[in-house]
Amino acid sequence: MATPPHQRSARRPTANSPQMMGLVAVAFVGALLLFVITGAAANRPTDREVIIESSQANLTPGAALAAPLAAGPTPRSTVERPVGPYVGIVAGHWGNDPGAVCPDGTTEKDTNLQIAQLVAKKLRERGVWVDLLQEFDSRLDGFSADVLVSIHADSCEPVDADPPATGFKVARSQASQIPTLTDKLAECLRTEYRKATGLEFHENSITNDMTFYHSFNELDPNTPAAIIETGFLYLDYDMIVKQPELPAEGITNGILCFLKTQL
Numbered sequence: 001m002a003t004p005p006h007q008r009s010a011r012r013p014t015a016n017s018p019q020m021m022g023l024v025a026v027a028f029v030g031a032l033l034l035f036v037i038t039g040a041a042a043n044r045p046t047d048r049e050v051i052i053e054s055s056q057a058n059l060t061p062g063a064a065l066a067a068p069l070a071a072g073p074t075p076r077s078t079v080e081r082p083v084g085p086y087v088g089i090v091a092g093h094w095g096n097d098p099g100a101v102c103p104d105g106t107t108e109k110d111t112n113l114q115i116a117q118l119v120a121k122k123l124r125e126r127g128v129w130v131d132l133l134q135e136f137d138s139r140l141d142g143f144s145a146d147v148l149v150s151i152h153a154d155s156c157e158p159v160d161a162d163p164p165a166t167g168f169k170v171a172r173s174q175a176s177q178i179p180t181l182t183d184k185l186a187e188c189l190r191t192e193y194r195k196a197t198g199l200e201f202h203e204n205s206i207t208n209d210m211t212f213y214h215s216f217n218e219l220d221p222n223t224p225a226a227i228i229e230t231g232f233l234y235l236d237y238d239m240i241v242k243q244p245e246l247p248a249e250g251i252t253n254g255i256l257c258f259l260k261t262q263l
């Protein structure tokens, strides 16, 4: 069907009109710019998407835990600290004294250090910044981090106790200014340590040496802190001395469990 002449002229501009050519060029450039801008925006994730993606990646075992954690309930100290999850691990008695000593020469200090080094390695593999600290490390003064865990072990003497002296203990800092949060750390450590080692929680023998542990008073009271006695060197020797990977796995998983609650 033929198109009426007036419609045809309205739809089809003449190619030799300089004004029309200019308008077409401007429209083309504008459309191109719009395409580039919207295309770039569509391909760039928002900050929120970046955080969610990295958080999900971090929750996968073995993935890097590199996302910055949310700030705690109260402001941290102004001491400079690394970006992202930051954990202090104290190897009990290291740099000071042997702690408990077994007849075969095994010391508590060596046992603690072996486990602490494995914990540090495992956490670093997950992207956590770790400082391995001595018992009376000068860095503990005002220490500010997402977590501090001090690793100790119990006696190598045959303890006549009911129940028998086997099992582990966890105590949190009594000096903590964030008790609810610190309770969560202790809970994560108890759950994950029991799961990894099969040892039972030996609540009866938690002493003031644990709950009023000296480091708890030195560090920033806004740092969630706990002490773990990994087992008794006498009855749990085969676990904590001979298979340090298991206690280290339990402590690592306990710390990761707590860090995840802070994301």
Ligand SMILES: [Zn+2]
Pocket (backbone or CB within 6 Å): 092, 093, 099, 100, 108, 152, 153
């Ligand atoms: Zn000790």
